[in-house]
Each structure stands twice: as C-alpha cells, then as structure tokens.
Amino acid sequence: MLKSLLPKSLFGRTLLIIVLPVALMQVAVVWSFFEEHWETVTSRLSEGVAGDIAMMTALYEQTADDPQAFETLSATAMATMGLSVEFRPGEALPTSRRSSFFRTLDRTLRRSLSDELETDFWFDTTRYRNYVDIRVSVDGGVLRFIALREQVFATTGHIFLLWIVGASTLLTAVSIVFIRNQVKPIRRLAEAAKQFGLGRDVERFRPAGATEVREAAHAFLEMRARIKRHIEQRTTLLAGVSHDLRTPLTRLRLQLAMMPEGTEREEATRDVKEMEEMLDEYLEFARGQANEATERHDLAVLARASVDDAQRLEHAVSLEGADSLYVEIRPLTIKRCLDNLISNALSFGDTVRLTIVATQKRAEIWVEDDGPGIPADQREDAIKPFSRLDEARNQNRKGVGLGLSIARDVARSHGGELRLDDSELGGLKAVLSLPLSPNDTLRLE
Incomplete structure (x- = not known):
C-alpha cells in the first residue's frame, strides 16, 4: 500500500x-x-x-x-x-x-x-x-x-515557526533546482535511447550531468555505434553474397538458353528462377536493415501506393480507413514492408483488404486475406526467419520464408510490432502496429 x-x-x-x-x-x-x-x-x-x-x-x-x-x-x-x-x-x-x-x-x-x-x-x-x-x-x-x-x-513561538517554515521552503526550492538539473541529462539520455529504439537519431546528443550519467551516456553512444556497425556489416554481407551469386546464376541461365529444349532444361530453368527469387528475398531482407533516414510521411499515401501497384497487376486489393495519417517513419522501408505483406497475402488468398486504424498512441495497418489462415499456436513460428508453414498456408509457392520476418523487423525498427490474428475475410490478418507521437496527425474519411 x-x-x-x-x-x-x-x-x-x-x-x-x-x-x-x-x-x-x-x-x-x-x-x-x-x-x-x-x-x-x-x-x-x-x-x-x-x-x-x-x-x-x-x-x-x-x-x-x-x-x-x-x-x-x-x-x-x-x-x-x-x-x-x-x-x-x-x-x-x-x-x-x-x-x-x-x-x-x-x-x-x-x-x-x-x-x-x-x-x-x-x-x-x-x-x-x-x-x-x-x-x-x-x-x-x-x-x-x-x-x-x-x-x-x-x-515568540510564531517567529520560530516562521524561521522553520522559511528555511524548509528555501531548502526545498534549492533542492528542486539542483535535482532538476541532475535529472535533465538522464531524461535526455532516456529520450535518445527511446528515439534510437524507434529507428531515429537524436541530433546533437552529448553526454552531460554527473560522472555516472556521463558514463551511461558514453556507454549508450558506444552501444549505438556497435549496433549500427553490426547492421551495416550484415547488410553488406547479405548484399555481397547475393551479388556474387548472381554472376554464376547468369552464366547458368546463358548455358541453359543454349541447351536444346526438353524436360531437363525446363526443370533446370525453374531451379535457377527459384534461386534468383531467393536472392531477391535476401536482398530485400538486407535493404530492410539499411540505415534510411526517418521523416514525417503520410502512411495512407504509402498504403495507397502499394494497393495501386497490386491493382495494376489485376489483384483484388482494396484500401479502407484513415484518409491521411502523418507518422515519423522511413518511407521506403515501410513501403517495402507493405508490399511484402500484400504479396504474402496474395500468395494464399484471392482477396486482400488493407485497413488503416489509428488511436491516440498507435497507428495500425491491417492486411487481411481470404486464404486458409494460420492456426493460433503456429503464428509465432510463422514470423520467424526461414519459416514455411506449408500445411497451414497451402504450400508456400515461392520464397524462403522471410516475408513476415522482414515486416516484423521493419515494425520493430520503428518501435512497433507485427502480430497475426484471424481475419473477418476468413484468412489471416497481419497487423503492422507503429507508435504515434503527439505531433502525428490523423484525418478520417
């Protein structure tokens, strides 16, 4: 109590x-x-x-x-x-x-x-x-x-009381001033850590305050630098491997083109195509970790662009919900994330619906399909890298199981999360949830 x-x-x-x-x-x-x-x-x-x-x-x-x-x-x-x-x-x-x-x-x-x-x-x-x-x-x-x-x-008792109250008030005021100055660097450090967790960098952040607070700030800066180096190294490694593998794949494609037509050539061509699709997915995963700068962007515009891209390929994809929602995001990364979610939904369903929902603290994009869905006890495994739930998702036709993983990494890099749920269309609902700041604005239709 x-x-x-x-x-x-x-x-x-x-x-x-x-x-x-x-x-x-x-x-x-x-x-x-x-x-x-x-x-x-x-x-x-x-x-x-x-x-x-x-x-x-x-x-x-x-x-x-x-x-x-x-x-x-x-x-x-x-x-x-x-x-x-x-x-x-x-x-x-x-x-x-x-x-x-x-x-x-x-x-x-x-x-x-x-x-x-x-x-x-x-x-x-x-x-x-x-x-x-x-x-x-x-x-x-x-x-x-x-x-x-x-x-x-x-x-004279009241004089004594006045001295006591006056001294206590003065001491409290001095304590408030000094404590506020000591707490301010800690708050700046916490805000810098929070912004870094959202994928943003605080400009002109410098260690300040007491020795212990400065040590914590220096440790944070070193940790941030190590994380950035790790992401850059992983991105470079994946991009380098994928790029290097394209050369022998190109030679194989040329050799297959010179071979006489037949069943063996068709099977080899399918294998080469599948390997290229895998490489594309690896590169997509690597680009998802790239260090793109954040900016205030209309989330509804990105969702509408992804829907338009799918509709041009004659897919049944629709958009509902907010007409405008400005959020501090990395636009290209979020666009690739939405493309992945829509592509994943179209792989297992005929109809896909995007819905933009916003509250005072979070913005969500629901990507729903009318496919077979995923059982509740297998949804966590479905988001893991290289996971392919063939039985639950009707034989995943292509890819290496990185689509949902890429989407979750993108959400987490923005301080959000990706979760799976049941869709009203009968299939799976992927919910891309992003945090909203007080400056983010929403306008409903």
Whole structure:
C-alpha cells in the first residue's frame, strides 16, 4: 500500500530522499521546542500572572468595604504589574468563550489559575489581539483583569515557526533546482535511447550531468555505434553474397538458353528462377536493415501506393480507413514492408483488404486475406526467419520464408510490432502496429 503511494519518477524520489529527512527533523525540532521550551516558558508566565490575580483577589476581599483602598490597589497593580483591575458589581461570569488556536495556551492558563484561585473564574484569549481578559467571581460581582498577552504567554513561538517554515521552503526550492538539473541529462539520455529504439537519431546528443550519467551516456553512444556497425556489416554481407551469386546464376541461365529444349532444361530453368527469387528475398531482407533516414510521411499515401501497384497487376486489393495519417517513419522501408505483406497475402488468398486504424498512441495497418489462415499456436513460428508453414498456408509457392520476418523487423525498427490474428475475410490478418507521437496527425474519411 505504501509503495503504491511513493513517487515513480527519479525526480520525485530524489526530492523525497532529501526533503523527507529534513521535514522529519524540523517536525522533531518544533515538537521539542513547543514541548520543552515554549510550553515551559508559557507555564512560568501564566503562573506569574495567576499569582498576581490571586493576590489582587485576596486584597479586594480584605478591602471590600473601602472602595477608596481598592482604587489605590488597582492603580498600584497597573503601575507595578501592568495589570488592569476593575470591579463590576452585580455581574456574573460569562457562560461561553472561544478557544485559542493553540489550545496549549488555554490549557496552561487554566491550570495556573486553578492552582492559585479557590473561586470560579473565566478567561478569553481570543477577544483582544494583545490582551487577555480574565474574570474572577467575588462577593457582589466580578473582578475583571486585563493583562498583556506577552505577560501570560511566550509570544515568540510564531517567529520560530516562521524561521522553520522559511528555511524548509528555501531548502526545498534549492533542492528542486539542483535535482532538476541532475535529472535533465538522464531524461535526455532516456529520450535518445527511446528515439534510437524507434529507428531515429537524436541530433546533437552529448553526454552531460554527473560522472555516472556521463558514463551511461558514453556507454549508450558506444552501444549505438556497435549496433549500427553490426547492421551495416550484415547488410553488406547479405548484399555481397547475393551479388556474387548472381554472376554464376547468369552464366547458368546463358548455358541453359543454349541447351536444346526438353524436360531437363525446363526443370533446370525453374531451379535457377527459384534461386534468383531467393536472392531477391535476401536482398530485400538486407535493404530492410539499411540505415534510411526517418521523416514525417503520410502512411495512407504509402498504403495507397502499394494497393495501386497490386491493382495494376489485376489483384483484388482494396484500401479502407484513415484518409491521411502523418507518422515519423522511413518511407521506403515501410513501403517495402507493405508490399511484402500484400504479396504474402496474395500468395494464399484471392482477396486482400488493407485497413488503416489509428488511436491516440498507435497507428495500425491491417492486411487481411481470404486464404486458409494460420492456426493460433503456429503464428509465432510463422514470423520467424526461414519459416514455411506449408500445411497451414497451402504450400508456400515461392520464397524462403522471410516475408513476415522482414515486416516484423521493419515494425520493430520503428518501435512497433507485427502480430497475426484471424481475419473477418476468413484468412489471416497481419497487423503492422507503429507508435504515434503527439505531433502525428490523423484525418478520417
């Protein structure tokens, strides 16, 4: 329960680590101050005023028959003790009063008056800002005492609180500024890693911040460079092998053209053609890993171009959904991916439908066919490289099983994913899912 209430961000947790101990220390200091010092001083002051009031009450009872003597005592009390004393004949003690915000004040004064006086009393610490109204019941009326607040209570407590709150606020503000500056390089590093995962490079990214953050940033840059080199080497290797194999294939094709016609020549020609198609697929796989720059492009335009290419070959391919959807992508790579998905769907079905669907966070292109489909337990294997599910897909007629793998690699290089599902047309639905940023826009038909 407590863990769920803790902040999730590094900024929040660091601020909590710094501010919470200081806050607890301040609370302990304030509690100790009020419990030990402030309340003790207040008790001493209240006891002094209560003693003065008890003395004046006793003197009044002794001089009750001599008003002139009481007037003299009142003047002396004001001059020496700063205590205003007034006799109100015929009055009774009030029955209600308001409590102070700091109940400790009322509690301390009540305890002191109870210890010194044997008669009933009443007091109010809230009516006057700088004075305390105290009344004592005597024969024939009420003695009203007006004492300075600073004589009854320690009035410097609020200054101490202001210093505590001010110091805590200043410390928190300084902590926020410094923590924000320390967290900023980490956020930039996280954004650079995220953009690299989406196939984009953050321009002018430089290691900054604390030593540990700089080390992490340098490690990220080295890792990014190694990954790029690995992709380039693999692309170069596949392209080189495919290019080198085309030379002997060309010679074989020329030799076959010079051979007399017959069954053996036709079979050899089919083998050479199949090998060329395999090489084309290898090259397609290599180009899918090429380092093409990303740009904002209309995904619907790419989908429409792929559909038009298929329709020119008289295939039954249609497009539905969003009319315009701008996404940060590598256009040529996405176009080859869509061509692969459409070609794969046409290999096993007669009708193919593309649908563009978008939410606030993702853009999806559904490529559906009316073929035999793939069982749910074999779909993950179908996306693996060189996987050919002949039984499930009605004897894959050509290729080496890289079509769906290429599409998935393209999706992942954009931070997305490729998943397979059942189609409403009765066959397979390949869903190309790409992440959307806040700047990507959608317009429906």
